[in-house]
Amino acid sequence: MTPRETASAGRTTDGIREVAEGVVMITRAETNSYLVATDEGIVLIDAGLPRSWPLLERALATFGSLPDDLAGVLLTHGHFDHVGTLERLQREHHVPIHVHAADVELVRHPYRYDREASRGLYPIVHPGGIPILLRMTLAGALAVRGVDARGDIVPGRPTRGGLVPLATPGHTHGHVAFHHPDxxxxxxxxxxxxxxxxxxxAGPQIVARAATADSAEALATLTPLTATGAPVVLPGHGAAWTRGIHRAVALALAAGAH
Known part of the structure; x- marks a missing residue:
């Protein structure tokens, strides 16, 4: 498999792009979700912001599919910007939603999350984030509805389509990554x-302390990811990284917490 996405770290614009054979990245307001074609059907990893819905429909159409055809949604975590289309997927299309048990309550209440620092000062100290946060707001970040998800994702136990969940707590208490070894x-x-x-x-890093429950834990969980040896890293925000997980983790650890 040769990735179609050659960009490394950086900004992403709204749209859909094939990042690997049978894998489409959906991006709205620098927030990513992924459609993955598997032997068990098409799986959606994370659900973006509410106004990413038209992009989701377009991305599914590239597979000749509709929302009803989704085999399920696998959530890395329950923050508001990763669950935005779930309510519609569940209500109109009855798509099953899966998450780690520790994030079930967060999916129900996606704005009630633990964080180390107040968000209030970040626009002053880090003005580079203002345009992104404004785009997220316009994409529905303030109007996300929580849902009931199945808390049945267990690290190390393969889930739909052969995706293997890996425990990566820190950003949220039940955060997981998904490895597709094949x-x-x-x-x-x-x-x-x-x-x-x-x-x-820009560049490989953990998310700011304003949205992270435990930065020290988030940094500590990065090193085990290198055991996957994955050449391609597909993040929740930013462009695909095609220089390998070892390099990504090294840069993220060097960057530390902000």
Whole structure:
């Protein structure tokens, strides 16, 4: 498998792009979700912001599919910007939603999350994040509805389509990444991003303390990801990283917490 996406860390614009064979990245307001074609059907990893719905429909159409055809949604975590289309998927299309048990309550109440620092000062200290946060707001970040999800994702136990969940707590208490060993892909959610919406800073890193429950834990969970040896890292924010998980983790650890 040769990735179609050759960009490394950096900003992403609204749209859809094939990042690997059978894998489409959906991006709205620098927030990513992924459609993955598997032997068990098409799986959606994370659900973006509410106004990413038209992009989701377009992305599904590239597979000749509709929302009703989704085999399920696998959530890396329950923050508001990763669950935005779930209510519609569940209500209108009865798509099953899966998450780690520790994030079930967060999916129900996606604005009630633990964080180390107040968000209030970030626009002053990190003005580069302002345009991103404004785009997220316009994409429905303030109007996300929580849902009931199945808390049945267990690290190490393969889930739909052969995706293997990996424990990556820190950003949230139940955060997981998903490894697709057959394709050399690692979906890191917000455990490791290439663009931080709160600071506007590009490059492999963890998300700012304004949205992270435990930065020390988030940094500590990065090193085990290198055991996957994944050549391609697909984050929750920012462009695909095609220089390998070892390099991404090294840069993220060097960057530290902000």
């Amino acid at each position: 394709r050399g892909l690692l979906f890191t959610g917000d455990a490791l991003v290439t663009l931080d919406p709160y600071t506007g800073r």
